[in-house]
Amino acid sequence: MKNLPARALVALALIGGGAFAAHADEAPLAHRIVRVSLDGVGDKGAAGRLILFAMPASKDGKPEAVDTNPFQPKAVSVAAREVSWIAPGQPVDLDTDGEAFPAGFSSLPPGDYFFQAVLDVGHDYNYNGRHEGDFVSDVTAVKLTPGGTLPLLKLNKTVPAKDPWALSPKAPQAVRDALPEARKHAHAEMLESPLLTAFTGRPLSIRAWVVTPPGYDPKGLTRYPTVYLTHGFTGGFDRYAGTIASLWMAMSTKDMPPMIWVLLDESGPTGTHEFADSVNNGPWGQALTTEFIPWLEGRYRMDAKPNGRFLNGHSSGGWATLWLQTRYPKIFGGTWSTSPDPSDFRDFTGIDLYAPGANAYRKSDGSDNPLVRDKGKVIATFETFAKLERVLGAYGGQLASFEWVFSPRGKDGRPEPMFNRDTGVVDAGVAAYWRAHYDIAQRLRTQWQALKPDLDGKIHVIVGTADTFYLDGAAKLLKETLDGLHARSDIRFLPGKTHFDLYKEGDDSQALLKKIAWEMYGVARPGQER
Numbered sequence: 001m002k003n004l005p006a007r008a009l010v011a012l013a014l015i016g017g018g019a020f021a022a023h024a025d026e027a028p029l030a031h032r033i034v035r036v037s038l039d040g041v042g043d044k045g046a047a048g049r050l051i052l053f054a055m056p057a058s059k060d061g062k063p064e065a066v067d068t069n070p071f072q073p074k075a076v077s078v079a080a081r082e083v084s085w086i087a088p089g090q091p092v093d094l095d096t097d098g099e100a101f102p103a104g105f106s107s108l109p110p111g112d113y114f115f116q117a118v119l120d121v122g123h124d125y126n127y128n129g130r131h132e133g134d135f136v137s138d139v140t141a142v143k144l145t146p147g148g149t150l151p152l153l154k155l156n157k158t159v160p161a162k163d164p165w166a167l168s169p170k171a172p173q174a175v176r177d178a179l180p181e182a183r184k185h186a187h188a189e190m191l192e193s194p195l196l197t198a199f200t201g202r203p204l205s206i207r208a209w210v211v212t213p214p215g216y217d218p219k220g221l222t223r224y225p226t227v228y229l230t231h232g233f234t235g236g237f238d239r240y241a242g243t244i245a246s247l248w249m250a251m252s253t254k255d256m257p258p259m260i261w262v263l264l265d266e267s268g269p270t271g272t273h274e275f276a277d278s279v280n281n282g283p284w285g286q287a288l289t290t291e292f293i294p295w296l297e298g299r300y301r302m303d304a305k306p307n308g309r310f311l312n313g314h315s316s317g318g319w320a321t322l323w324l325q326t327r328y329p330k331i332f333g334g335t336w337s338t339s340p341d342p343s344d345f346r347d348f349t350g351i352d353l354y355a356p357g358a359n360a361y362r363k364s365d366g367s368d369n370p371l372v373r374d375k376g377k378v379i380a381t382f383e384t385f386a387k388l389e390r391v392l393g394a395y396g397g398q399l400a401s402f403e404w405v406f407s408p409r410g411k412d413g414r415p416e417p418m419f420n421r422d423t424g425v426v427d428a429g430v431a432a433y434w435r436a437h438y439d440i441a442q443r444l445r446t447q448w449q450a451l452k453p454d455l456d457g458k459i460h461v462i463v464g465t466a467d468t469f470y471l472d473g474a475a476k477l478l479k480e481t482l483d484g485l486h487a488r489s490d491i492r493f494l495p496g497k498t499h500f501d502l503y504k505e506g507d508d509s510q511a512l513l514k515k516i517a518w519e520m521y522g523v524a525r526p527g528q529e530r
Contacts (some may be wrong), residue, residue: 032106034079036117037091039154041135042504045087048121049393050152051080054105054142057112062139065117067129070372072100073388077129079389083119092154101391102384114140117153126389127234127271127396134159136240164238167245172509182248185212189336191295199282206284206292207265209239210300211244213251213258223301225257225308225524227517228324228332228479230264232315233272233398237265246510253515257521257530260302265286266320268444271401274320276438277327279403280415289328297396303524308521311335315471315499316401318342319440322461326440329454336460336516339467339499341402344441344477345434349382349470353418353431360386361424369424372468374498383424390421406438441474441481448485455489460519464497464513471499 034052038045053066054077068076078239079096086092096119097104118136122128125321142150152214165183167176189212196204213224231239240263266272266284271282275288299302303424309332311321318340325335346354349368351360361383363369372380389397407415407430419426420435435442444451459482463475472493479491494502518530 015495019395026123031352032096032104032152034094034115034117034150035091036094036119036137036155037120037154038086038135041088041158043088045085046119046121046135047083047085049080049123050083050086050092050094051078051118051120051125051392052096053078053116053118054108054113057114058143059453062114062141064139065130065136066114066139066367068388068392069079070385071374071379073372073384074171077102077105077108078388078391079105079168081394084120099391101388106152108144108282110144110146115140115142115151115153116156119155120393123393124269126392126394126398126400127267128236129234129292131157132159143223145472162238166242167242169176171242171245174249178249178252179241179245181252182211182245184212185214185216185248186244187212189296189299193287195287195291195293204282206287207370208292208296209237209240209244209263210296211247211261211263212300213260214302215249215258218261218301220301223303223308225310225521226260226262226300226302227310227312227520228262228264229311230266230275230313230316230317232313233401235272235317238358243441246513250514250517252512256517257525257528259521259524260300262296266317269395270404272316272318272320272405273397274405276320276322276405278405279409280407283418285324285327288324289331291441292417293331306331307333308524309333309335310523311337312516312520314338314339314502316341318461322440322459323438325458326436326443326451326455329451329458332458334458334460334520336462336520338462338512339464339469339471340461340475341471343439343461344474345431346441347470347473347477350473351382351426353426354435358426358428359424360426365490373466373470374468375411376466386421387425390510406434411527441478444478444481444485444487448487452485452487455487459487460490460492460516462492462502464491464492464494464499464502465497468492 055066079094080102081094081099083092092110097106097493102231112315116139116443117137118130120131122131124131126380136157137153137155140153189210189300190207192203192205243263247261251258268273273284275284277283277285311325313321322334324341325332349371352358361369368381370378371382371385386399389399403415403418407418410416416430418430460504461475463472465472482489503510503512
């Protein structure tokens with residue numbers, strides 16, 4: 001799961017038009033229609049998902065942007081529709097009582113608000129938020145009054161390309177100082193995959209950054225253990241700058257052993273493909289293990305053997321690396337998966353998907369299924385999150401992403417939904433497919449005798465007991481499964497740690513990663529561990 005700026009898309013091709021106001025720049029409040037135009041951003045038209053955000057005004061003044069926040073999911077109202085085409089200067093109407101969250105805008109009480117419109121041309125808002133090429137309006141002050149009018153919102157700015165080397169404002173100064181040198185040792189590698197290209201019918205590549213350690217000589221004799229790391233939800237190829245700088249700095253100061261790090265990109269139009277072989281996304285696991293890794297090992301001084309290939313990932317990346325280790329146990333020497341997405345679907349963020357009458361929104365007693373918590377307080381329910389995701393769009397959302405990875409393909413060519421978005425009812429047939437194909441604990445229970453020779457002792461999972469998305473529950477069931485099989489495993493529960501502070505100790509935000517690196521090195525170089 002990961003940072004979850006709850007973002008996604010839905011394709012409902014509505015036609016522009018609707019109730020027009022008497023004045024060109026206003027619409028009657030009673031109709032809850034907001035008029036939006038494309039204005040001042042060139043002479044070309046556009047299409048996409050038009051999304052409107054509204055939040056109550058505060059004493060803090062006008063915000064830089066009005067957007068959703070997963071930790072305050074109902075603080076901002078959202079309405080959306082598909083726009084098949086909007087020409088420069090052409091207005092389109094958005095019915096804010098149509099597709100809306102948490103309710104139609106007619107339910108908003110009178111008062112002062114800030115509105116902002118976005119045209120999501122890439123249909124990737126659920127994953128990327130405001131992305132290169134999207135159009136946005138100014139944040140506009142709006143006074144909602146009975147019978148009042150709403151101003152025209154002009155999409156007058158284009159979102160620029162993101163600098164892949166831009167660091168988070170929260171990045172420590174030491175990381176900023178390390179980045180210029182780290183960039184010299186980070187190599188962008190892209191390989192067009194024959195397997196993925198054949199599946200999609202168009203060229204498709206696997207991408208990664210390869211970070212080499214201090215003293216690395218491409219013509220030398222020294223070989224290095226290699227770590228294949230992949231990001232969580234909302235991560236991607238252009239969001240690794242901080243990781244690259246942190247890895248280089250830690251190896252330079254010998255806080256980490258000298259290893260080659262391969263920072264994989266598992267993002268795509270449907271969310272994270274998680275390097276699983278899927279009937280919807282394609283054979284990503286096969287492409288990685290049979291094409292990309294052998295290709296890299298021909299280009300770099302890597303150990304190129306199982307006890308020199310390791311996996312690490314957090315959240316969705318944690319599930320991906322846990323899956324790769326259990327699916328391809330002969331290839332990798334161990335996974336260190338942190339806060340992985342559910343590895344046992346009997347606890348899918350607290351929901352037993354196999355229970356008779358299972359419902360994603362409600363427990364058997366009728367109470368809500370929580371999804372996000374902070375300091376013991378429920379921040380968002382599963383239903384809240386699912387319905388916001390649906391308004392933002394049909395593609396790239398966290399919950400839809402699971403279906404693109406795990407579900408069978410429907411007659412319409414899209415994955416079959418695991419649950420009904422209106423009622424929360426779980427489709428037992430789809431859940432059974434998930435269990436047969438992607439439930440990691442179930443795979444271990446049914447195939448352990450065949451997997452044991454290559455897998456025993458290679459599974460390391462670390463999760464906080466206060467995980468923000470309740471992912472500790474599935475990890476406990478995974479531990480029970482492995483213990484019941486008398487398997488050698490390493491499942492750790494860090495007291496009080498959440499999804500976002502798991503790696504931090506004191507002032508060191510990467511303390512856990514450093515420990516993991518030394519544990520990997522001890523496997524690759526016995527007797528040379530720190």
